[in-house]
Amino acid sequence: xxxxxxxxxxxxxxxxxxxxxxxxxxxxxxxxxxxxxxxxxxxxxxxxxxxxxxxxxxxxxxxxxxxxxxxxxxxxxxxxxxxxxxxxxxxxxxxxxxxxxxxxxxxxxxxxxxxxxxxxxxxxxxxxxxxxxxxxxxxxxxxxxxxxxxxxxxxxxxxxxxxxxxxxxxxxxxxxxxxxxxxxxxxxxxxxxxxxxxxxxxxxxxxxxxxxxxxxxxxxxxxxxxxxxxxxxxxxxxxxxxxxxxxxxxxxxxxxxxxxxxxxxxxxxxxxxxxxxxxxxxxxxxxxxxxxxxxxxxxxxxxxxxxxxxxxxxxxxxxxxxxxxxxxxxxxxxxxxxxxxxxxxxxxxxxxxxxxxxxxxxxxxxxxxxxxxxxxxxxxxxxxxxxxxxxxxxxxxxxxxxxxxxxxxxxxxxxxxxxxxxxxxxxxxxxxxxxxxxxxxxxxxxxxxxxxxxxxxxxxxxxxxxxxxxxxxxxxxxxxxxxxxxxxxxxxx
Amino acid sequence: xxxxxxxxxxxxxxxxxxxxxxxxxxxxxxxxxxxxxxxxxxxxxxxxxxxxxxxxxxxxxxxxxxxxxxxxxxxxxxxxxxxxxxxxxxxxxxxxxxxxxxxxxxxxxxxxxxxxxxxxxxxxxxxxxxxxxxxxxxxxxxxxxxxxxxxxxxxxxxxxxxxxxxxxxxxxxxxxxxxxxxxxxxxxxxxxxxxxxxxxxxxxxxxxxxxxxxxxxxxxxxxxxxxxxxxxxxxxxxxxxxxxxxxxxxxxxxxxxxxxxxxxxxxxxxxxxxxxxxxxxxxxxxxxxxxxxxxxxxxxxxx
Numbered sequence: 001x002x003x004x005x006x007x008x009x010x011x012x013x014x015x016x017x018x019x020x021x022x023x024x025x026x027x028x029x030x031x032x033x034x035x036x037x038x039x040x041x042x043x044x045x046x047x048x049x050x051x052x053x054x055x056x057x058x059x060x061x062x063x064x065x066x067x068x069x070x071x072x073x074x075x076x077x078x079x080x081x082x083x084x085x086x087x088x089x090x091x092x093x094x095x096x097x098x099x100x101x102x103x104x105x106x107x108x109x110x111x112x113x114x115x116x117x118x119x120x121x122x123x124x125x126x127x128x129x130x131x132x133x134x135x136x137x138x139x140x141x142x143x144x145x146x147x148x149x150x151x152x153x154x155x156x157x158x159x160x161x162x163x164x165x166x167x168x169x170x171x172x173x174x175x176x177x178x179x180x181x182x183x184x185x186x187x188x189x190x191x192x193x194x195x196x197x198x199x200x201x202x203x204x205x206x207x208x209x210x211x212x213x214x215x216x217x218x219x220x221x222x223x224x225x226x227x228x229x230x231x232x233x234x235x236x237x238x239x240x241x242x243x244x245x246x247x248x249x250x251x252x253x254x255x256x257x258x259x260x261x262x263x264x265x266x267x268x269x270x271x272x273x274x275x276x277x278x279x280x281x282x283x284x285x286x287x288x289x290x291x292x293x294x295x296x297x298x299x300x301x302x303x304x305x306x307x308x309x310x311x312x313x314x315x316x317x318x319x320x321x322x323x324x325x326x327x328x329x330x331x332x333x334x335x336x337x338x339x340x341x342x343x344x345x346x347x348x349x350x351x352x353x354x355x356x357x358x359x360x361x362x363x364x365x366x367x368x369x370x371x372x373x374x375x376x377x378x379x380x381x382x383x384x385x386x387x388x389x390x391x392x393x394x395x396x397x398x399x400x401x402x403x404x405x406x407x408x409x410x411x412x413x414x415x416x417x418x419x420x421x422x423x424x425x426x427x428x429x430x431x432x433x434x435x436x437x438x439x440x441x442x443x444x445x446x447x448x449x450x451x452x453x454x455x456x457x458x459x460x461x462x463x464x465x466x467x468x469x470x471x472x473x474x475x476x477x478x479x480x481x482x483x484x485x486x487x488x489x490x491x492x493x
Numbered sequence: 494x495x496x497x498x499x500x501x502x503x504x505x506x507x508x509x510x511x512x513x514x515x516x517x518x519x520x521x522x523x524x525x526x527x528x529x530x531x532x533x534x535x536x537x538x539x540x541x542x543x544x545x546x547x548x549x550x551x552x553x554x555x556x557x558x559x560x561x562x563x564x565x566x567x568x569x570x571x572x573x574x575x576x577x578x579x580x581x582x583x584x585x586x587x588x589x590x591x592x593x594x595x596x597x598x599x600x601x602x603x604x605x606x607x608x609x610x611x612x613x614x615x616x617x618x619x620x621x622x623x624x625x626x627x628x629x630x631x632x633x634x635x636x637x638x639x640x641x642x643x644x645x646x647x648x649x650x651x652x653x654x655x656x657x658x659x660x661x662x663x664x665x666x667x668x669x670x671x672x673x674x675x676x677x678x679x680x681x682x683x684x685x686x687x688x689x690x691x692x693x694x695x696x697x698x699x700x701x702x703x704x705x706x707x708x709x710x711x712x713x714x715x716x717x718x719x720x721x722x723x724x725x726x727x728x729x730x731x732x733x734x735x736x737x738x739x740x741x742x743x744x745x746x747x748x749x750x751x752x753x754x755x756x757x758x759x760x761x762x763x764x765x766x767x768x769x770x771x772x773x774x775x776x777x778x779x780x781x782x783x784x785x786x787x788x789x790x791x792x793x794x795x796x
Contacts, residue, residue, distance in 0.1 A: 341611050369610060371573050371618075408700040416699040417678030422609065426730050430677050438678075456609075458700040479735050493534065493761035493786075 002250035002263060006074055014081040021140035021337045022148055028338065028377035035334055035380030037076055038133035039198045044124060044328060048382035055382075062205065069206040069213075073192055073199060073247035079132035079180075080192060080247065082139075086184040087230060098188060101232035103245060108193060108200035115197035124381070125355045128330030130197050135176060137332030138357065142166060142346065143173040145337060169346045169357065189230045193245045203244040205283075208276040211265055213241045213252065218260035225252035225261050234261075313350055314361040314449065314469035317368065317395040318376030318384040321472040328383035331357035335375035335384060341366040343451065344375060361397070363451035363467055368397075370424035370450060393425075396476040398449025398469040400428060400442045407464035409439050419453035419465050425479040428453050428465070440465060445477045531789040532749040532758055537796030540724050540746065541589040547748045548593070550792050557718050560598035562665035566590055566630065567716070569672050569687050570606040570621050572733050573614045579725035579740045580733055581619035582672045586722050586746065588624030590668060595629050602630040603660055606690040609733075612636050633660070641693040646713045648779060651705035655713070656693035662714060669716035669752065673723040673743075673759045675731030678703060680770050681763070682732050683756040684719045685711055708775035711752060715781065719755040721747040723762050753782025754789055761786070 013034075020031045036042040042057030061072045073080045090096075111130055118127040128134035146165050183190050192199040215225075219239060226236045228251040233242035241252075241261070252261050316335065319325035336344045336359050343366040344359045351358050361368060373392040376384045387395060400419075408416050410433070419428045419440050427447035430438035440453070442465075449467045457463045535547040548554050558564055568582035576584055587604065594602045604625045608615045612634050616622040625632045633640075641656040661667065671687035678699075679686055685707050689695045698706040723745040730739045743762055749755035753776050757767035767784050768774050777784035 340614055369573060369614065372614075412700060414700065414702045415678050416703065418696065418699040420677045421732055424733060424735070426735060456696060458696040493758055 001254075003254035006248075006250055009075055010081045010084065013076065014078055014085070017078045017136070018140065018144070021137065021334070022145050023337055026338070026340065026374065028374045031334060031338055031378040032380060035133070035332070035378065038078075038380065039072065039201075040127060040131045040330060041133060041332070041380035044119070044127075044330065044381040047119075048328060061202075065202050065205045066209055068211045069209040069243055069246060069248050070199070070202045071248045072202055073189075074249045077132050077192075077198070078136040079196075080189070082136060083180065083184045083189055083191065084230070084249065086181055087188060090185050096227050098227050098229060098232055100226060100235040101187070101190075103233075103242065104190075104194045105244075108196070108203065111195060112197050112200035122327035123354050124328055124330045124383075125326070125351075125358050127197075128332065128357070130195055131330055131332075132192075132196050132198060134330045134332040137334055137337075138169065138346075139173045139177050141333035141337040142169040143177060146170065166346050166348075168348050172357075188232055189247055190232075192247055193231060193233075199247075204279065206243055206246070208279050209243065211263060212243050213246055213248075213261065213263050214266065215239045215241060215261050218258045220258055220260070222257075224255045224257070228252060228255045313347065314363070314398045314451070314467060315473075316344055316359070316361060316375045316384050317392050317397050317448075317473065318373070318379070318387045319397075319473070320385060322469070323471075324385075325383050326351055326355045326358065328381050329355070329358045330381055330383075331359070332380070333357075333359065334378050334380065335359055338374050338378045340372060340374065341369050343368050361451060361469075363454040365455075367422075367451040367455040368449075370448075370452075394448065394476045394478060396448050396470060396474040398451075398467040399444050399447050400449065400451075400453050400465050400467050402440050402442055402465050403462070404439065404464070406459045406462045407439060408459050409433060409437050411459075413437060416458065418456045418458060422452035422456045424448075424450060424452065425476075427476075427479070446479050448476045529790065530792045531751060531783075532747065532754055532786075533792045533794065534745055534747045534758065535794045535796065536745045537794075538744060539796070540583055540586050540722075543746050543796060544586060544589050544720065544748075545593070546794060546796060547746060551718075551748065551750070553597075554590075554593045555597045557668070558594045558597040558599050558666050561600050562598075563660075563663070564594045564599045564602045564666045564668065565660055565664040566594070566602060566604045566625075566668045566670055567661070567687065567691060568604065568606060568621060568670040568722075569674075569682075569690065570612075570615050570619050571609040571690065573610040573618050574734065575618055576620050577725070577737050577740070578734050579672065579674070579727040581615065581621065582670050583722045583724050584620035584624035586720065586724070587621050587670055588628040590670060590720060591625050591628040591630035594666075594668070599666075602628075603633055603664070604630050605633040605635040605658065605660070607635040607658065607693065607695070608690075635691070638693055644713060646709055648712050649709040651702045652698065652709040655710065657713065658691045658693075661691040666718075667714065667716045669719045671719070671721055672725075672727075673721055673762065674727040674734075675729055675739075677731065679707065679772055681760060681765065683721060683759045683773075684716070684752045685756055685772055685776055688716070704771040704775055707772040708779055708781070711776050711781045712779065716752055717750065719747075719749055719752045721755055721759045723747060723759055726763070728763065751782045751789075753777055753784055754786070757784045757786060758791070 016034055020034055036057045039058045039061050042055050045055035064071050115127055221236050223236045226234045230249045231245045231247050233245040315322055315325040333346055336346055343361050345362040346357055347360045373387050373389050376387040404410055415437055417430050420430050425446045427443045428440045431441045433439040451467045453465045454463055454467050457465050530550050533547045533550045535543040537543045568587045570581050572580040574580035591602045622632050635658050640659055642659045643654055644657045645654050646652055669684050671684045674682045676682040688710055723743045725740050726743045727734045727739050728741055747755050747758050756773050760767040760770055
């Protein structure tokens with residue numbers, strides 16, 4: 001029964017996730033809500049300066065874990081559900097033979113510690129390297145989506161475009177995916193119990209969970225539960241279940257024919273009670289430390305990434321500043337997937353190795369649509385903060401600069417003006433050059449740095465108008481909205 | 494002239510004449526009384542009604558759309574802006590044209606544009622997708638290169654060949670439905686400029702004498718009918734526009750078989766001289782249509 005509930009729930013959830021990442025229909029609110037059910041994004045959003053009550057997803061996860069153990073891993077985590085799916089396919093091919101496995105406790109504690117350091121020092125791109133949700137996002141955005149679009153375009157006759165695949169990210173995602181498949185095929189949920197920082201944290205908390213899985217006296221040691229255990233945490237011989245590693249898939253309960261294994265409230269003895277108290281205590285101390293850290297320590301120690309580059313990369317509107325963006329983004333690529341113009345593309349090392357895979361605005365591929373604020377709506381970590389459409393229209397993320405030597409008007413003596421045509425605010429005006437020719441000129445107060453001019457500029461090999469990013473986003477003036485006098489009905493025609 | 498040459502030439506002449514008469518030229522020569530007017534302008538409030546009334550003066554849409562034909566209706570759907578901003582053709586007008594084509598017995602009516610902003614956005618925001626689907630037409634994305642074929646352009650000065658949306662060449666009937674707009678580089682964008690939306694590599698035009706390219710392209714395939722939407726007109730900050738403040742209402746549509754004449758008439762609506770709009774003048778110089786409205790029979794209706 002519990003297993004069936006899990007299967008239904010998790011299938012719906014992963015379908016929603018895939019729906020969101022493949023951008024089948026554009027529902028930014030759904031994307032955002034789904035993403036902040038995830039532990040690390042909602043934790044980061046909670047810790048960020050724009051606190052929102054929506055960001056309490058991780059608290060709910062914590063409470064659930066204290067009550068029931070690591071239900072997060074089987075019910076909410078998309079990477080976990082993906083692994084379950086792989087296991088499901090594997091079991092169709094070959095009957096499962098699983099056995100109790102050694103516990104790699106210290107590996108996962110080490111990764112938890114690393115993640116803690118990354119979060120404290122705001123190196124969240126590195127947090128995202130291990131975070132299951134960010135990994136799922138990268139696989140979806142860079143691997144599943146292009147493949148889906150390719151086949152959908154070919155066989156279903158749906159008009160999907162395969163947009164500029166980032167080969168490095170495709171390769172990385174493929175590599176990770178293959179690694180995950182191999183790990184899952186041979187060792188089941190080993191990723192969740194060794195590499196996943198969320199799994200590690202929840203495993204500590206699940207030590208004290210009120211509901212636990214236990215083998216009772218009915219057991220005839222048939223070993224069905226051990227075979228079907230996804231976390232390899234049941235030892236039938238000894239009659240023990242390692243609840244720290246149990247991901248609460250409830251396969252064991254469903255498979256037991258003697259009702260010899262159950263999920264129920266556990267009364268604990270004194271020794272365990274003390275343990276529980278200790279864990280709660282240490283957890284409180286840890287959170288106090290963390291709080292202290294966020295108030296003071298990180299201001300002293302937080303690593304300043306070099307921002308002195310002349311032309312810093314352009315970050316999406318809503319990210320406030322390069323610093324804010326670099327510190328909070330976990331590279332889940334939900335914004336990359338949601339961007340209707342595909343101007344948001346994954347970077348690799350462009351922001352520096354500490355900000356690996358964070359998205360950037362790539363004006364050689366596309367431009368930022370004036371009437372769009374989707375990325376700011378979906379971002380689950382506060383790296384891109386919510387903007388209303390009117391705020392977005394005046395958020396200056398960069399300024400266009402005209403380079404006369406490259407311009408076709410100057411070089412070919414022909415009128416072009418396509419930059420002016422695309423400019424949504426008409427910050428790019430055309431001014432007389434010579435004869436009948438006009439060249440662009442940028443009004444820096446109005447320009448918002450959307451990059452439409454740079455994208456469409458036909459000059460090659462070098463563009464004649466390029467956007468230079470603002471390290472700190474500014475507010476641009478509203479374009480002149482003066483109303484023209486209505487001309488009378490009279491006309492020459 | 495040698496005998497052989499004479500025979501050859503006269504044979505060619507006969508064949509050409511016969512083909513011309515067979516393929517529709519016949520109707521144009523001998524059925525003049527059905528088509529009294531070269532150009533019709535309709536002013537009114539209800540744009541659907543305006544088209545309905547206006548097309549009657551050409552003998553109805555049936556004159557252009559025969560049973561079983563594949564029809565292409567080419568509006569301007571370039572920008573991510575609602576109808577009120579007048580950056581795209583009026584959706585009601587497009588819907589009405591699609592509907593009347595189907596009523597006349599068209600097999601299929603296709604609507605598309607190679608958009609500037611992403612088509613997924615512009616098609617819906619402009620309201621054209623809804624209107625077309627409601628009317629029973631089919632709206633297509635024109636943003637994939639595989640749907641384009643290279644075509645040689647006759648008599649071209651600048652644009653010798655272009656990648657053209659295949660359907661535009663294959664269709665039996667093409668109806669161009671541009672919107673009259675301000676445009677900084679070409680002064681105005683009307684029907685001829687709207688045809689840029691059926692080519693793939695149009696940025697090349699901007700770098701290679703845009704006005705000449707626009708005029709050249711008309712020679713490839715002249716639309717069978719042009720319906721200019723001058724209901725709402727974007728008179729500044731074109732062709733994208735910033736806000737509704739850039740828009741005035743002219744409440745007019747212009748219908749003509751002659752693309753150049755239709756554009757010339759639309760220029761006059763905004764008190765511009767057609768001869769000064771370079772691409773229109775260039776098209777006229779190439780004998781692709783009439784720029785001088787005095788030489789045309791014009792019907793003006795106010796509803």
